[in-house]
Amino acid sequence: MNFELTKEQRMIRDMVSAFAEKEIAPKAEYVDRTCEFPEETFKKLGDLGILGLPFPEEYGGSGGDTISYAIAVEEIGKACGSTGLSYAAAVSLGASPIYYFGTEAQKQKYLVPLAKGETLAAFGLTEPNAGSDAGGTETKAVLHRDEYIINGEKCFITNAEYAKTITVTAITGKDDRGKNIISAIIVPTNSSGLTVNSNYEKLGVRGSNTCEMILENVRVPKENLLGDSKAGFKQFLYTLDGGRISIAALSVGIAQAAFEKALNYAKERIQFGRSISKFQAIQFKLADMAMEIELARNMVHKAAWLKDNGKPFTKEAAYAKLFASEAGFRACNQAIQIHGGYGYMREYEVERYLRDMKLMEIGEGTSEIQRLVIARQLGC
Incomplete structure (x- = not known):
């Protein structure tokens, strides 16, 4: 492999570096001190095409590669760790699973606005009793007719308060060996029964939005299943x-x-x-x-x-x-x-x-x- 950056990668580095120095770094101390999510910064990142950096242009993205995306994360994080974390989570955890595993209809409905920077998404994996042991998920989703009914609790979820969708992992059944089948389901944040709180007092990255989620009989259409129901893990x-x-x-x-x-x-x-x-x-x-x-x-x-x-x-x-x-x-x-x-x-x-x-x-x-x-x- 060649460690020399391409012309396009250097251009992205210079563009993001200039933006971060002008728009992000001057607000970093304020963001840390007040724990205020830099919503306006993310609107500008969306306008620049940075939120869709690693996704194809056909889905509203910029068509960049993973190296370019990593460079952007580094430059944003250098200016402000809080902004860098929320940016990384928005792309890698919020939008990427939909790009990797979503149907064409899901990509058009959910990925396109994310790549264009019109909204954010989050990834609901961690639970109070399922941290490092992610396989210990306790949230359950039961298929009833044409809907999944979801009950459970998630914690430490980045960007959830500012997201329109959260991809939630949940147990949907048992396999032939009696082990839990964990599936991923796209949950709109305006769903009835979904509560999102942001009450954590954190040591660092204090301006990055970190939330707990409570799902009480949350109903979503079965077409919101992301990918293979048996391959969620x-x-x-x-x-x-x-x-x-x-x-x-x-x-x-x-x-x-x-x-x-x-x-x-x-x-x-x-x-x-x-x-x-x-x-x-x-x-x-x-x-x-x-x-x-x-x-x-x-x-x-x-x-x-x-x-x-x-x-x-x-x-x-x-x-x-x-x-x-x-x-x-x-x-x-x-x-x-x-x-x-x-x-x-x-x-x-x-x-x-x-x-x-x-x-x-x-x-x-x-x-x-x-x-x-x-x-x-x-x-x-």
């Missing part, structure tokens, strides 16, 4: 593989922001008569940060390239997500250390990067789950 595993690429890219973006802040501060901060960037202890920190960020970025692009070329990418997506999130946390932690006491203060922003980064080691599968995925891919 495999469908969301594939969805999560793609989502891990985006979380890895987001980790790289936040880490890059922390590194640049630390490098600039080290050059400006004078102690003992010279810039602290001249001290070997600081130089080694910066060198390690730069090295690990670049390695993480390369792994993200490799996983994205494999996905674009129709090759297996489960292991590489896990590599990217695991390494980028943990290396990113190290980078953000060292950025605070380089800033000393100032790094502990909100004014200097680096403490926000650390708070935002922590979720990257948890969401889309914890670091422990990534290691389990990798071990299984190795045949252990």
Whole structure:
């Protein structure tokens, strides 16, 4: 594979970078402090075609590849972790399952407005008793005549309060071995019996909308079933593989922001008569940060390239997500250390990067789950 970006990929990087610097970065502190979802920013991202970046033009998208999408996530995340997370979730978890597994009618009805940026979508997988053990889903959907009747509870669902549809996983029956069949069903958020709350007090990514959902006899047409009713588990595993690429890219973006802040501060901060960037202890920190960020970025692009070329990418997506999130946390932690006491203060922003980064080691599968995925891919 060629690690040199194409002309189109560079253009997308430059366009998103310029937009993020002008429109997103100036609002990042406010978004974090107020926990206010940047709705206006997402309208502008839609106008630019960024919300439909990896989808074909026939569905209202921009026809970009996964590498281009990863680059966009990195640039947005560099400007604001909250905005980056909601963007990644809107595309990878909200819209992508409909593109991967939806019927043509579902794509026209649900994917086209998402790709055009007219609305957002969400992915309802996690439950109070089904986090890392996603197979432990308890939400049930019973087919009654021409409708599914859904009952259950979901938690930690990104963008749900601003979405028009949520793809919900639910048990729809038993297989020949007596195991639960988990299906995916598109649920409009205006459905009777659906309650969406956003009451979480979070450590980081505070401006990204995070919700709990309660489904009480929610009725949706049976044609809202997404893909094969018996393949829901495999469908969301594939969805999560793609989502891990985006979380890895987001980790790289936040880490890059922390590194640049630390490098600039080290050059400006004078102690003992010279810039602290001249001290070997600081130089080694910066060198390690730069090295690990670049390695993480390369792994993200490799996983994205494999996905674009129709090759297996489960292991590489896990590599990217695991390494980028943990290396990113190290980078953000060292950025605070380089800033000393100032790094502990909100004014200097680096403490926000650390708070935002922590979720990257948890969401889309914890670091422990990534290691389990990798071990299984190795045949252990």
